[in-house]
Amino acid sequence: MNDVMILGDVKEGSLDIRTLELLGVGKKLAGDLGVGLSVVLMGDAVSTVAEQAASYGPDRVYKLEHPLLKGVNPDMWLASLQQACKQINPKIVLLSHSLIGMELGPRLACRLNTRLTTDCIDLSIDPEDGLLLRTKPVSGGNAISVFKCPGEPQLATVRANVFDPAEAADGNGEIVDMVPEIDESMITVESIEVVKEEVVALDKADVVISGGAGLGDEDGFEILQDLSKALSKSFGSVMIGCSRVAVDKGWISSDHQVGLTGTMISPDIYIAVGISGAIQHLVGMIKSKKIIAINTDPGCNMFNVADYGVVEDYEKVVPALVKRLEELS
Numbered sequence: 565m566n567d568v569m570i571l572g573d574v575k576e577g578s579l580d581i582r583t584l585e586l587l588g589v590g591k592k593l594a595g596d597l598g599v600g601l602s603v604v605l606m607g608d609a610v611s612t613v614a615e616q617a618a619s620y621g622p623d624r625v626y627k628l629e630h631p632l633l634k635g636v637n638p639d640m641w642l643a644s645l646q647q648a649c650k651q652i653n654p655k656i657v658l659l660s661h662s663l664i665g666m667e668l669g670p671r672l673a674c675r676l677n678t679r680l681t682t683d684c685i686d687l688s689i690d691p692e693d694g695l696l697l698r699t700k701p702v703s704g705g706n707a708i709s710v711f712k713c714p715g716e717p718q719l720a721t722v723r724a725n726v727f728d729p730a731e732a733a734d735g736n737g738e739i740v741d742m743v744p745e746i747d748e749s750m751i752t753v754e755s756i757e758v759v760k761e762e763v764v765a766l767d768k769a770d771v772v773i774s775g776g777a778g779l780g781d782e783d784g785f786e787i788l789q790d791l792s793k794a795l796s797k798s799f800g801s802v803m804i805g806c807s808r809v810a811v812d813k814g815w816i817s818s819d820h821q822v823g824l825t826g827t828m829i830s831p832d833i834y835i836a837v838g839i840s841g842a843i844q845h846l847v848g849m850i851k852s853k854k855i856i857a858i859n860t861d862p863g864c865n866m867f868n869v870a871d872y873g874v875v876e877d878y879e880k881v882v883p884a885l886v887k888r889l890e891e892l893s
């Protein structure tokens with residue numbers, strides 16, 4: 565059939581945003597290749613989500629329902645996904661670079677005797693031979709490489725927040741029932757525990773205030789925390805981000821880093837404090853709805869993408885802003 569096939573993630577009974585992003589890039593790749601787009605959904609009850617997926621205009625939504633597919637049992641999901649690949653015979657398979665994608669991707673590649681490229685930040689088709697061009701950061705994020713691999717299916721996991729999510733389409737895709745042949749004897753994983761830990765979910769924040777080299781030292785982040793507290797009275801979730809230089813200097817941990825080798829985000833408001841606007845930073849926050857820049861250099865690149873800009877030392881601007889917000893609250 566040679567479709568582009570994506571594996572959908574379901575979250576709280578609905579399609580996860582990452583699936584919409586996969587649908588967005590999958591549609592483009594399928595269009596470039598002149599082939600169909602298929603979505604595979606797995607679970608114990610995915611009928612409603614299948615209808616939701618179909619409304620985004622893939623050609624087909626394969627619905628794999630089975631009691632053993634409840635939750636995420638990697639052995640059951642892997643076996644079912646392998647069977648789906650056998651039936652659909654896709655040219656390209658895309659998984660999100662999530663825990664499930666990272667668990668299934670390598671094992672699926674091994675079973676299908678093909679090559680996997682993980683954590684892709686760009687995907688396109690080589691017009692010469694129709695192979696998938698897979699772009700990803702390498703060498704600890706110090707370089708970007710484009711990979712092209714022979715063999716099918718062409719398999720990749722895709723980083724979140726890189727591609728635009730698909731929009732609802734006019735026509736609905738066909739929903740196809742597929743019965744996976746799985747049973748308990750195939751389970752090798754004894755138990756899976758979800759361990760709760762503190763994570764910096766920058767991509768979920770409404771407002772991100774990021775600090776860069778211009779903060780001068782780590783104490784600068786305390787000033788940004790004051791602004792964060794003041795804004796928290798008006799916004800649901802306000803978080804602190806940073807540039808890579810701030811991480812490299814040891815002022816803040818790397819899970820706060822925004823950008824190519826950090827997190828890709830699209831908050832309602834992004835406040836860049838003492839950040840010059842290097843391209844590797846911009847790709848991570850350019851989709852923010854409103855961008856505010858505070859920088860002493862009027863010629864810095866961040867002002868080229870900012871909706872509002874203040875040319876001033878942040879140590880003057882931020883406390884004044886906090887004071888004003890407190891007066892208004």
Ligand SMILES: Cc1cc2nc3c(=O)[nH]c(=O)nc-3n(C[C@H](O)[C@H](O)[C@H](O)COP(=O)(O)OP(=O)(O)OC[C@H]3O[C@@H](n4cnc5c(N)ncnc54)[C@H](O)[C@@H]3O)c2cc1C
Pocket residue numbers: 705706707708775776777778779806807808809810821822823824825826827837838839840841842843844845848858859860861864876877878879
């Ligand atoms: C492969 C690769 C991947 C990378 N990935 C990332 C990434 O994911 N994220 C990322 O951020 N970078 C990344 N980088 C690094 C990136 O190229 C830049 O070096 C980095 O973003 C610069 O950080 P910065 O803006 O904080 O520092 P600088 O470029 O040094 O800018 C500091 C800014 O602060 C301003 N300033 C100084 N004093 C003040 C003050 N008192 N008040 C207000 N403003 C002031 C200055 O005018 C300047 O504009 C990557 C680089 C490579 C090669």
